[in-house]
Amino acid sequence: xxxxxxxxxxxxxxxxxxxxxxxxxxxxxxxxxxxxxxxxxxxxxxxxxxxxxxxxxxxxxxxx
Numbered sequence: 001x002x003x004x005x006x007x008x009x010x011x012x013x014x015x016x017x018x019x020x021x022x023x024x025x026x027x028x029x030x031x032x033x034x035x036x037x038x039x040x041x042x043x044x045x046x047x048x049x050x051x052x053x054x055x056x057x058x059x060x061x062x063x064x
Contacts, residue, residue, distance in 0.1 A: 007045030013055040 009015040009027040016028045031051045032040040038051055046052075 005045055007047050008049050008052045009042065009044065009046050011055050012049070012051075013053045014051055015055075 003010040003017075003025075006015075006017075006027050009029070014030045016030060018026045018028050020026070026041050027044065027046075029038045029040060029042055029051070031038040035051070038049075042049075
């Protein structure tokens with residue numbers, strides 16, 4: 001998914017794109033569940049992140 005406004009989140013295996021009923025888009029960081037260093041909904045764009053791992057585009061949450 002090409003969403004430059006999301007920064008690294010758009011291509012991260014730990015990120016999941018969430019769309020609200022009002023069509024607002026948020027990026028949820030799954031790492032926040034187990035590591036307090038990460039915000040559940042980080043401020044965008046994320047330009048640097050120690051938890052970033054490139055997504056496997058076949059199964060990534062970012063592809064939703």
